[in-house]
Amino acid sequence: MRPIDTALSDTAADTGTAAMSPALRPAAAAAADALDGLLPLDVLDVAGALPETEQRRLAEATAWLQERVRPASIGPWQRDELPRDLLADLGDRGYGNLGLEPGSRLFTGLLHAQLARADVSLSSVVGIHNELVVGMIEALGSAEQRERFIPGLSRFATLGSFALTEPDHGSDIAGGLATTARCDGDTWVISGAKRWIGLGTVADIVLTWARDEADGVIKAFIVETDRPGFAATKIEHKLGLRIMQNADLTFDDVRVPEENRLPGALGFAAANRLLCDSRAWVGWQAVGAQLAAVDIARRYALDRQQFGRPLGAFQLVQAALAEMFGNLTLSLGLMTQIARTQEEGRLTMPQAALAKSTLTRLARETLSVGRNLLGGNGILTDHEMAKLLADVEVLHTYEGSFEINTLIVGRAATGISAFV
Known part of the structure; x- marks a missing residue:
């Protein structure tokens, strides 16, 4: 065969x-x-x-x-x-x-x-979803986060995106990441911008990497896209991967609870x-x-x-x-x-x-x-x-x-x- x-x-x-x-x-x-x-x-x-x-x-x-x-x-x-x-x-x-x-x-x-042979764009949607969204919650998330999000993600009933790259930081993102997270009681306040984020305009959740203002450590947060202060704009006129909806994201003091912080995401090594x-x-x-x-x-x-x-x-x-x-x-x-x-x-x-x-x-x-x-x-x-x-x-x-x-x-x- x-x-x-x-x-x-x-x-x-x-x-x-x-x-x-x-x-x-x-x-x-x-x-x-x-x-x-x-x-x-x-x-x-x-x-x-x-x-x-x-x-x-x-x-x-x-x-x-x-x-x-x-x-x-x-x-x-x-x-x-x-x-x-x-x-x-x-x-x-x-x-x-x-x-x-x-x-x-x-x-x-x-x-x-x-999947790529059938359509490279859709293979990007499936691959990034598996490697960087489901894979991130499975590897770095809490048991509660896995139970809460993975069932919907597994069926594409919930769409997620992985937000690391920024407008001014791509190749140097490890040292240059500028999006910040500030702890305020039992919530985090996220401020900054991301660019080239796949499915950013259609995602239900965005796995957002931000630098903790207190200790300088890069951490990750699950940001629901209906939270006040979050906005996404589609990047138009792409040459390729046209099915993949890439976006510019802005976080204007977006507040998320401590339970949305991924406990395993501590530092860029993660x-x-x-x-x-x-x-x-x-x-x-x-x-x-x-x-x-x-x-x-x-x-x-x-x-x-x-x-x-x-x-x-x-x-x-x-x-x-x-x-x-x-x-x-x-x-x-x-x-x-x-x-x-x-x-x-x-x-x-x-x-x-x-x-x-x-x-x-x-x-x-x-x-x-x-x-x-x-x-x-x-x-x-x-x-x-x-x-x-x-x-x-x-x-x-x-x-x-x-x-x-x-x-x-x-x-x-x-x-x-x-x-x-």
Whole structure:
């Protein structure tokens, strides 16, 4: 069984006719012309290492994501809106609490890749929700907070956001965090601003990092978005991840009770532990984007006719496909090892940073080659390659920019920090 290839070729790019979006052929309807006998996208058969039960779960999830999510995501992506119906469906399937469900790290990673293959934006919503919202409350919250918030979050009935980055502090947030929290009896008063906060305009709760005015220690608070003094403004005109609703947040003396402070969030090291796994997860997004790109490019090369022959008959096109397959296989192989390291509890920040920086770089290369292969159709989001290209540009920058992650690796390699 090769579950990672199930439906990978069935809803791919347009056949060269301008009338139909490439993603609008359901997998079941296209099963008859799947690319049987050709090089599988999972060249190393990574998914074959999963137990049989997880192989079946991955195969079923892949087919559903291709039939339901992939075609339905294109319109909302183009309109820059959050499809609540898709989010509800994802919640119904248990994708709101992947980190709390039984399953190997490799299975969870491959599932995140399949989510990204269907739509990178929605995979960001699901991934950040799991890694930095549910994961933060589970790891750093009290028993009462877990009981109070996780059930709703697990179904996407409650939406949360993770508020760390600020307008003037991104890469230097560890030392520069300016949002403050002041203790006033049994309440905290939070003041400041945050920027680039995913789901910030639609969230019910915001996990807000602020510096305690009394001791200077960075702490975290659950801020309900209906509290007086809280405001969120959507960031418009984004190039990619258009389904993810990013926002500017302001906290004008927002008061929250002591019971909303996360007891395990003391100092930036607590945030860093969460960001380590989150950066590794972005590597799986890069794998998923490349799965989609290779699938779309190959289908297009076989279906599109030029000079009386399929595009795939030309040497330059075959060379492009070989390069894309190579990048994908390198990425999938690295993330397989990262999953093993996570399973053993040994993942370090330099390892996560290496995966994030390297794989998003490879994904950029893969999508650039794929966009070029589609020619003029490669600049149309209806054909999906341009949509993927734009989303990968965001992957390259968010969850720690490419440069900062590269310098984390460089510091580990030399023992010398190139930044303070």
